[in-house]
Amino acid sequence: MSIILDRVARIADRYDEITALMADPAVAADFARLNELDRERQEIEELAQTYRRYEHVQKQIEENRSLLHDADEEMRELAESEIEALQEELEALEKQMKTLLLPKDPKDEKNVIVEIRAGTGGEEASLFAAELYRMYTRWAEAHRYKVELLSINETGLGGVKEVIFAIKGKGAYSKLKYESGVHRVQRVPVTESAGRIHTSAATVAVLPEADEIDVVINENDLRIDIFRSSGPGGQSVNTTDSAVRITHLPTGIVVSCQDEKSQLQNKLKAMRILRTRLYEMEEQKRLEELGAARRSQIGSGDRSEKIRTYNFPQNRVTDHRINKTVYQLDAVLDGAIDEFIEELAAADQAQRLEAMSTELA
Known part of the structure; x- marks a missing residue:
């Protein structure tokens, strides 16, 4: 001391x-x-x-x-x-x-862009991804954050293959940064008649939204394609070519937006997503340079890590990083995730304090 x-x-x-x-x-x-x-x-x-x-x-x-x-x-x-x-x-x-x-994370006060993608499990995974989207929007509404839908790829049964949305408000990233990872669901699928419990998954990526001053994009590095919007099943939903696909040639990152009727609005949304992904790519490189100790911290945002299981038969939600289980699955899916957020933040802080003490010893 x-x-x-x-x-x-x-x-x-x-x-x-x-x-x-x-x-x-x-x-x-x-x-x-x-x-x-x-x-x-x-x-x-x-x-x-x-x-x-x-x-x-x-x-x-x-x-x-x-x-x-x-x-x-x-x-x-x-x-x-x-x-x-x-x-x-x-x-x-x-x-x-x-x-x-402890050094403050300069990203903590930023808005976030959340990307949810259906993983293993077919249509059941898509339905679960839609439930996660609803969970985060309900949480945001309860905390008076603003939610803005940027892109959504829906299925015919009410699920989503991918949804990208922004949550705006002071400290949004500091609250939601621990949500990145693989979320797993165990239940009898609504598409199943045999009554067997299946396991499906969806991935969640929580990215701090980058400002224009954070990432400068050279227009010459972009390929912009315009096409007609399509809905579930591939049917056309607009009669004009308003959908936008932007490819960042140096990195190969591709972003598509088609939910707005205006080509300009779709382009602006696609550029926000692209800017944020490029910013996150640079942040990941920086974390790699900091070494394994920093990468092991709870808030490192490892997308491949299985972080939470939602078990319907037992009405149970378990966060595997802090070994915390609650038996209020309905409430959690309705946005009551503050208990997890607070304990994850406390555990992350404890890890960083321990690392600081070791460095100073």
């Missing part, structure tokens, strides 16, 4: 230094410099104030210890009680400082 305290003490001193600089008339007259200092000050303010509170509590503990040998028995008992309470606060402050030292 001493190494961590030394680091935090330096940050607190830097906070005091910045505060003094901002009060200097010469600095105050330089608007750009003042803004730069203010941004730095805001970034470290909570950590610095937590450390100053930590110092104050330490001082109070020492003062109370000096009273443990007081002639007055009542005063000694009061001091013991105070020390016990202050020690608890000191431990809480130590934990808070460790947490505040």
